[in-house]
Amino acid sequence: xxxxxxNPPSAGRLERVLVDWDPAEVAxxxxxxxxxxxxxxxxxxxPWPRPVSSPGSSPSHPEGGVRR
Numbered sequence: 001x002x003x004x005x006x007n008p009p010s011a012g013r014l015e016r017v018l019v020d021w022d023p024a025e026v027a028x029x030x031x032x033x034x035x036x037x038x039x040x041x042x043x044x045x046x047p048w049p050r051p052v053s054s055p056g057s058s059p060s061h062p063e064g065g066v067r068r
Contacts, residue, residue, distance in 0.1 A: 018026050041048035 018029075021029070038048050
């Protein structure tokens with residue numbers, strides 16, 4: 001199965017889509033999205049969340065894990 005990949009939505013666009021969603025629906029969506037991206041990263045050979053960077057190095061993800 002091939003799924004067409006488009007540019008991911010910006011946070012602002014995503015907020016506009018989710019504005020009327022129930023908080024429980026947003027939480028469930030976030031769990032599915034986290035699972036999806038975790039598996040994508042694993043299959044690409046980049047386990048996620050990334051290890052925490054040592055002081056003075058550049059973190060691979062500034063928020064330290066899943067974006068929320």
